[in-house]
Amino acid sequence: MTGNLTHTALDWLLRIQQSPEDAALRTELAAWLAIDSRHVEAYRKAQRVWQLTGMAQAATSAPAIERPRATAAELAAAAAPAVRPHRPRRRRWPALLAGSLAACLLILMTPDAYLRYQSDYRTGLGQQRSIELDDGSRVRLDSRSAIAVAFDGNRREVRLLSGQAFFEVTPDKSRPFTVDADGLQITVTGTAFNVAMRPSQLAVAVQHGSVRVAEGSETLAEALHAGDRLQWRGSGKVVRDTLPVSQIAAWQQGRLVVRDARIAEVLDELRPYLPGKLALRDAELGDRRVTGVYDLRNPDAALRAVIQPYQGRVSTWTAWLRVVDR
Template identity: 30%
Template sequence: MSQLSEAIRQQAALWAVKMAERSLSDEEERAMTAWRDEDPQHLDALIQAQQLWLMLGALPRSAPADSSPNTPSSTVVPLPARAAVRARWRHWATAAVVLLALLPVLFLLPDPWLRWQADYYTAVGEIRQVTLPDGSRVDLDSRSAIALHFNDNERRITLLSGHAWFTVAPLSRRETRPFRVEAKGGITQALGTQFSVDLAGGGADVAVHEHSVRVSYKGQTLVLAEQQGAHYADNQLTRRPVAPAQFAWRRGWLIIDKQPVREAVAQINRYQSQTIIVINPTLRKRIVSGTFALNQPERAITTLCQTLGAKQMTLPGMTLLY
């Protein structure tokens, strides 16, 4: 089967939603039939959309459209909705429409763009150390990227993605330029030798391992001493304790400590190409803990499913939890 375009997938998902929620009007039936018969790919996409809903358990268990050779190509079986499931269905359908529309490219588009911007970049599951022109060292977590902006006045690095640990070449007679890391609108300036910056949601986490740093964000400034941390996002800069889990990746481990499932899954996704997506909104809010080897991220998902009693469905490039 040829690659289905995003537009075809999205339109197929919308028709599947309408047919599941209610009977189509005569006008809608004619429009759906015309669209379906316009291109064989349209029928393929509609069948896939209906099958996905059924596998997720979001629809009544009617038969999906059958594309077998014995079935006329013009036949698509509508999936009637019941009043008791309509409210729940609307939520699931909305999430599924997005998934179908983005299925071929979900989480893949940023990589070429990051590679183009970055001076150093790590692939999925890769952790590496790089030495900068000034002798500083940077440990890059999986799916991380940095860009260098060194000039006569400063040593500035932009953290484009992921998590980086900096061991800074100190100021000296020969090296007088300040060392700064820019991330999500904030600047962390080294006043010592070791610190880390981690992009987190719409902001960043900063942790100091040796000596101190100055963090500036939206007109606010904090000086952090050894074993102190800060988080900035949404126009706020706040202190926060440093947890061992923040550095476990350098030893090959992922530590999840009383975090919502949505955050735990976001961390696991850093280390594998099979993207995990949590469909069930209630499940995303559940709190979980655990310690997992980074070279076996699939075990983390298996453990989460067993602990939460969740189901999973594997699709090309992604696994859905619900």
């Protein structure tokens, strides 16, 4: 086998999962592990990635590598469960491996492809984009953000599909301007405001003017004015506070301003700026609170700065996976 050690180790792991009863394959794995200690470490890392992404739960048994000093032969033996009697069958791992990789690619690519299909405007990693709409209103999209626009003679509607956006709305009382974001409706006639859609919450902050926020027929805020922020966490959980106007949509200047926020929520803010996945493995660390101003132009440094006060660390397992723990 050739190629990156991590990829090769993942290949071994998939082969073992698909043919757990194959003693000859386990012998081959033991030989590969014995060649170099780096092979052993790559295999351990492959197992951790497998478990972290939830694939271990879908498999009949994941290779268990718990002891740091396990020998190559022990690792190979641990890579498969005890064999139950069964009818002989052809080895199908190449087809199954190809199917597994195709499924993974589909999972990774389908949401992005669907977002492309839905959206009228979108941004990629690290991009910002300014859009002037037909009525003269302006929208600025942050990294990994997308919107869909629907204007007609009676309405002006924008759907925030992902990420966050800053809106400067041209007044038109005959056609209210509505932003639909994750089930919330933000309605204005003329104002400037920011809407951020994150996994843990949705936030609306007003720079000037006023907006009304509703969830279906339920009004969450009749009027948010300059400096007001509403954070919605689903199931009726609404928090209102105020911010200095200069801190609203500070991402446009490459800054993330955090005030007494949980680290888990700050990581949600950083995810759109980092390639791949960011996993938090320490719930207690995630509940710790921080205050600060972080540089979004260097998101890796910002990530380290957020967790450093609590002895957190970032492990880069692959170019597409960062893991935060202590």
